Structure formats: C-alpha cells, structure tokens
Amino acid sequence: MKKLLTTMLFSIAIIAVSATIGSAEDKGDAAKGKASYDSTCVACHGAEGKGDGVASAALDPKPRDLSDGAYVSTISNERLYKVISEGGAAVGLSPLMAAWSGVLSEQDIWNVIAYIRQDVCKCQYDGK
Numbered sequence: 001m002k003k004l005l006t007t008m009l010f011s012i013a014i015i016a017v018s019a020t021i022g023s024a025e026d027k028g029d030a031a032k033g034k035a036s037y038d039s040t041c042v043a044c045h046g047a048e049g050k051g052d053g054v055a056s057a058a059l060d061p062k063p064r065d066l067s068d069g070a071y072v073s074t075i076s077n078e079r080l081y082k083v084i085s086e087g088g089a090a091v092g093l094s095p096l097m098a099a100w101s102g103v104l105s106e107q108d109i110w111n112v113i114a115y116i117r118q119d120v121c122k123c124q125y126d127g128k
C-alpha cells in the first residue's frame with residue numbers, strides 16, 4: 001500500500017514537472033502574441049523583429065534582432081519572460097529595453113514569446 005502511494009505521488013510529481021517545462025507554444029497563443037507585438041514592440045524591434053523599427057535609429061544599443069534564430073535559440077523562455085516583463089536592466093542589458101509588466105499581462109507575455117518562437121526567430125531554446 002505504501003509503495004503504491006509512493007508510486008502515485010511520484011507520477012503526479014512527474015506530470016506537474018512536465019507541465020511547467022512545456023514549450024512556449026503550450027503556454028501562449030502566437031496569433032494573440034502578434035497583436036501585442038505589433039502594438040508594443042514593433043516601433044523598436046521592427047515588423048519582422050530585425051531590430052529595425054522606426055524608433056531604432058535613435059537607440060544605442062540597437063534593439064536586438066529577434067529574427068536571428070542562432071541568437072534567440074540561446075535564450076530560454078524564462079529569460080525571455082524576465083527581460084520582457086522586467087526590462088533589459090533586470091538581466092544586465094540596456095534599460096532602453098523597457099519593462100512591460102505594467103502594460104502586458106502574464107498571459108500576454110507568454111503569447112508574445114509563443115509568437116517570437118513560432119514566427120519571428122522560428123526557433124526553440126537549444127538548452128545550451
């Protein structure tokens with residue numbers, strides 16, 4: 001009986017862990033993310049995420065090229081979440097990358113990350 005209980009608890013733990021590890025597409029809706037991106041990010045990061053939005057000319061450092069799959073695949077979803085929510089300064093980047101937690105909800109941010117993964121960098125985190 002005790003063994004059965006342990007096995008059951010173990011299985012529940014595994015299910016819980018796999019649910020939190022799930023991909024950005026599992027957590028967010030890319031189509032909704034595009035709408036948020038087009039209203040909040042496009043001025044700096046550009047329509048295709050290349051970092052060439054209308055406001056980018058005045059910025060130093062330049063907005064990162066989010067279409068660069070080789071680069072964005074080195075950034076985990078958790079780090080993307082942190083930089084979008086808390087801003088560049090929270091991860092040692094420029095404060096010109098603002099914090100969006102006051103503008104976008106947690107779900108909005110996961111939607112934007114799903115959009116970046118699916119349509120902008122077309123890449124997943126490669127875990128290195």
Ligand code: HEC
Binds near residue numbers: 059063075079095
């Ligand atoms: C006012 C201009 C501006 C806006 C608007 C803006 N960003 Fe940025 N973003 C930047 C700049 C500048 C950097 C580069 C910071 C650096 O290199 O130190 C950056 C960097 C980033 C990075 C790179 C993080 C990394 O680890 O390299 C991501 C991801 C990002 N922005 C996503 C977004 C998203 C998503 C939005 C919309 C919710 C957004 N940005 C809106 C200016 C902006």
